[in-house]
Amino acid sequence: MKHTISVLVENEFGVLPRVSGLFSGRGFNIDSLSVAPTLDPTISRMTIVTSGDDRILEQVSKQLNKLIDVIKVIDFTEQDYVEREMVMVKVAAEAESRAEVLRIVDIFRAKVVDVTPRSYTVEATGTPEKLNALVELLRPLGLKELVRSGPIVLGRGAKAWKSAE
Amino acid sequence: MKKTGSQILLECLRLEGVETVFGYPGGTVINIYDDLMDSPINHILNRHEQAAVHAADAYARVTGEVGVAIATSGPGATNTVTGIATAYMDSIPMVIISGQVPTPLIGNDAFQEADMVGITRPVTKHNYLVRDVKDLARIIKQAFYIARTGRPGPVLVDLPKDVQMDSAIFEYPETVELRGYKPTVSANPRQLKKAVQMILAARKPVIYVGGGATLSDMSDDLLEFAELIQAPVTTTLMGMSSFPQTHPLSVGMLGMHGTFYANMAVTESDLLIALGARFDDRVTGKIATFAPHAKIIHVDIDPTSIKKNVRVDLPLVGMLQDVLFVIEKLRELTDDDAIVTTEVGQHQMWTAQFFDFIQPRTFVTSGGLGTMGFGLPAALGAQAAFPERQVIDISGDGSFQMNSQELATLVQYRLPVKIVILNNNFLGMVRQWQQLFFDKRYSQTCMELPIDFVKLAEAYGATGFSVSKPEEVEEMIRKGLETPGPVIMEFKVAREENVLPMVPAGAGLNEMVLV
Numbered sequence: 083m084k085h086t087i088s089v090l091v092e093n094e095f096g097v098l099p100r101v102s103g104l105f106s107g108r109g110f111n112i113d114s115l116s117v118a119p120t121l122d123p124t125i126s127r128m129t130i131v132t133s134g135d136d137r138i139l140e141q142v143s144k145q146l147n148k149l150i151d152v153i154k155v156i157d158f159t160e161q162d163y164v165e166r167e168m169v170m171v172k173v174a175a176e177a178e179s180r181a182e183v184l185r186i187v188d189i190f191r192a193k194v195v196d197v198t199p200r201s202y203t204v205e206a207t208g209t210p211e212k213l214n215a216l217v218e219l220l221r222p223l224g225l226k227e228l229v230r231s232g233p234i235v236l237g238r239g240a241k242a243w244k245s246a247e
Numbered sequence: 248m249k250k251t252g253s254q255i256l257l258e259c260l261r262l263e264g265v266e267t268v269f270g271y272p273g274g275t276v277i278n279i280y281d282d283l284m285d286s287p288i289n290h291i292l293n294r295h296e297q298a299a300v301h302a303a304d305a306y307a308r309v310t311g312e313v314g315v316a317i318a319t320s321g322p323g324a325t326n327t328v329t330g331i332a333t334a335y336m337d338s339i340p341m342v343i344i345s346g347q348v349p350t351p352l353i354g355n356d357a358f359q360e361a362d363m364v365g366i367t368r369p370v371t372k373h374n375y376l377v378r379d380v381k382d383l384a385r386i387i388k389q390a391f392y393i394a395r396t397g398r399p400g401p402v403l404v405d406l407p408k409d410v411q412m413d414s415a416i417f418e419y420p421e422t423v424e425l426r427g428y429k430p431t432v433s434a435n436p437r438q439l440k441k442a443v444q445m446i447l448a449a450r451k452p453v454i455y456v457g458g459g460a461t462l463s464d465m466s467d468d469l470l471e472f473a474e475l476i477q478a479p480v481t482t483t484l485m486g487m488s489s490f491p492q493t494h495p496l497s498v499g500m501l502g503m504h505g506t507f508y509a510n511m512a513v514t515e516s517d518l519l520i521a522l523g524a525r526f527d528d529r530v531t532g533k534i535a536t537f538a539p540h541a542k543i544i545h546v547d548i549d550p551t552s553i554k555k556n557v558r559v560d561l562p563l564v565g566m567l568q569d570v571l572f573v574i575e576k577l578r579e580l581t582d583d584d585a586i587v588t589t590e591v592g593q594h595q596m597w598t599a600q601f602f603d604f605i606q607p608r609t610f611v612t613s614g615g616l617g618t619m620g621f622g623l624p625a626a627l628g629a630q631a632a633f634p635e636r637q638v639i640d641i642s643g644d645g646s647f648q649m650n651s652q653e654l655a656t657l658v659q660y661r662l663p664v665k666i667v668i669l670n671n672n673f674l675g676m677v678r679q680w681q682q683l684f685f686d687k688r689y690s691q692t693c694m695e696l697p698i699d700f701v702k703l704a705e706a707y708g709a710t711g712f713s714v715s716k717p718e719e720v721e722e723m724i725r726k727g728l729e730t731p732g733p734v735i736m737e738f739k740v741a742r743e744e745n746v747l748p749m750v751p752a753g754a755g756l757n758e759m760v761l762v
């Protein structure tokens with residue numbers, strides 16, 4: 083089962099391998115990971131997407147809590163949240179396919195951020211499912227290169243996590 | 248006034264109450280060693296860094312203080328890894344100081360550089376690379392705090408040579424601020440009430456005690472609790488000395504080499520009260536048949552231990568005549584507060600089965616990692632902590648040779664450890680598995696070369712005795728215990744004795760092999 087976890091950590095060197103080590107040490111793959119500082123610049127927020135047995139994931143999340151550098155772990159499995167991811171994709175776009183690319187971009191409210199006579203670079207944000215759909219439509223036209231940010235998530239509602247908690 | 252990093256380190260250790268450290272010098276800790284000459288802290292020079300860490304580990308196990316070890320960068324530091332992993336598996340509070348190459352050289356594959364923070368990450372409770380001398384005092388304060396609070400464990404501080412030489416104004420912080428670390432937990436009162444009800448309702452409760460009971464110094468409470476509810480008490484290897492093994496409620500150790508009655512008590516019980524234990528696979532056997540009728544109450548300081556792995560007298564004598572005799576005689580002839588350490592193998596299990604531990608923190612053994620070569624340096628550390636008490640390492644001929652160089656340390660510091668070698672000229676425990684499960688194909692477990700342990704002792708300036716006849720055992724133990732200084736007592740025992748009864752790996756506790 084897929085799990086999305088936010089981990090708030092000290093913004094210091096050496097923290098990332100401690101966190102990722104807990105996953106790799108149990109043979110768990112991290113499907114995606116994004117990290118950046120929070121409102122409080124001494125704290126970074128990681129969003130980790132992983133999949134696996136629920137019992138083992140409960141272990142991983144307890145182990146994460148045990149790391150000295152981890153301030154808070156939020157498991158979104160049983161919470162309502164908003165989720166967004168970004169993709170940039172370089173598509174072959176020559177003669178007849180150029181218009182088709184633009185049509186798809188339009189439908190997905192994506193953007194073209196770089197143009198050459200032989201290619202477009204398209205940027206889009208949305209849920210991972212929406213981005214999958216976009217990529218699948220572009221695929222037959224010839225994908226040259228693709229990069230995804232991995233999702234970031236926030237809990238729904240007015241309540242927020244504060245570092246002083 | 249300004250102090251250098253190495254002076255700050257030693258001053259911090261002193262303020263933490265450290266009296267004795269164990270270690271081995273080298274290029275990147277030479278400044279620390281220089282300042283040690285002017286410090287009130289005692290240093291014991293082991294003959295191998297692994298042994299220094301084991302010694303500091305046992306020092307912590309017998310005193311309840313934080314053990315401290317020092318090693319130089321590169322090979323010195325990598326030699327500590329087995330020691331650190333041993334302490335980590337048994338939750339022992341320790342601080343290990345490793346030298347590191349100067350900060351500008353880190354990452355350059357400099358001479359004697361090893362990424363110790365990377366190497367020890369999975370076997371430490373936490374670790375640090377100190378990059379600025381201004382952070383040093385705070386980091387040492389935190390290291391000790393983390394090592395001794397919550398579920399204890401080893402903390403490594405990697406200290407580059409230039410940081411040791413740089414200077415800063417020394418001020419030892421009074422408090423520790425770690426917002427991600429909240430070690431104290433007290434039980435939820437609702438849960439406690441539920442536990443009391445479960446205990447009152449149980450007809451066949453059994454108390455199952457692990458190493459956490461020793462670490463939290465709760466043996467008096469445990470005794471009171473067991474007597475109050477009149478429940479049999481079974482201990483793991485790590486919990487053994489926290490309940491008097493001679494008490495009528497004691498049913499001994501459970502698990503693979505546990506007693507028949509402990510394993511049956513657990514199998515038949517309707518309530519298992521686990522205290523500071525982690526349901527190790529060597530304890531539970533096949534999970535599906537472990538305590539099948541029992542509800543389980545699990546008390547542990549570490550939330551990650553919980554739900555991780557689980558959901559009459561049959562006389563044992565008859566086999567094992569001679570080893571049983573040696574160990575029983577030892578118990579008889581040693582003081583109640585004698586500290587016993589072991590290596591890993593059959594002798595370890597025999598000690599657990601036949602040596603009745605009475606006082607807490609008197610049995611020191613590598614339960615979690617099972618490290619051969621642990622017992623001798625551990626005995627050394629325990630003796631350094633308690634120079635007046637009897638300290639005995641019960642060893643096999645194989646394990647003894649994994650850190651036998653420590654005889655030199657014992658002699659040098661006049662640490663009168665008594666070493667008992669149950670010599671079967673085999674890697675006995677592995678041979679036993681080969682006998683029972685591999686058709687007696689003894690691949691690489693026979694130690695072809697008989698060692699003259701008496702001469703070996705003498706080569707180091709210690710004393711050695713050896714016997715092979717049962718009737719000489721008692722006299723030799725008396726003589727060995729009376730002889731001042733370190734002594735090796737070699738007992739040539741039956742070569743193919745087995746540790747029985749035993750639960751084969753992967754089987755249930757109700758499927759013991761008895762003979």
Ligand SMILES: Cc1ncc(C[n+]2csc(CCOP(=O)(O)OP(=O)(O)O)c2C)c(N)n1
Pocket residue numbers: 590591592593594595617618619620642643644645646647669671673674675676677
């Ligand atoms: C460092 C290390 N290497 C290998 C082992 C595997 N091992 C477990 S018990 C054992 C045999 C120990 O032999 P000995 O010390 O002579 O004791 P005995 O079993 O004969 O009493 C071995 C090799 C281990 N536990 N530790």
